[in-house]
Amino acid sequence: MKKIVLVDDMEIFNFIMVTSIKNVNPAFTVHDFTDPQQAFESLDELSPDVVFLDLNMPIMDGWSFLERMQERNMQQKVYILTSSTSELDRQRSKEFQNVVQFLVKPVEEELLQEILQDPELV
Structure with missing residues (x-):
């Protein structure tokens, strides 16, 4: 069964995502982190099969998280999940091969549901 990691410094966003993921499929294993360093x-x-990653976090932001993944050649699929609507952020996300999609x-x-039913995530 799919394993999912959520990385967002705001507990409420993690709670909403966990609830939504469990609505899609209660059998998915979800690990949520408010501390990006601990998540990394x-x-x-x-x-995990997939990581949902916020960009704007203290201590280690999402960009640093992605850069560290790249340095260690980690291949987990990442969906950026942010409140940023910046076109610059959207463009920058394309620099990382493991970023699948930029979501607001x-x-x-x-x-x-569409994302989590992707056969490539199995």
């Missing part, structure tokens, strides 16, 4: 350190152990919060449950 857990990636090897958790080996809140993500519609129908879109989330």
Whole structure:
């Protein structure tokens, strides 16, 4: 079954995403983190199928998270999930091979279902 990691410093956004993911498929395993450093350190152990990553976080932002993934050649699929509507952020996200899509919060449950039913994530 799919393993999902959520990385967002705002607990309420993680709560909303966990609820939405469980509505799509209650069998999915979801690990949510408000501390991006802790989330990054857990990636090897958790080996998620997909990561939903916020950009604007203190200490380590989403860009630093992605750069560290790139440095360590980590291939987990990442969906940026942010409140940023900046075209510059959208363009920058294309520099990272493992970023699948740039999503603006809140993500519609129908879109989330489409993402999580992607056969490439199995």
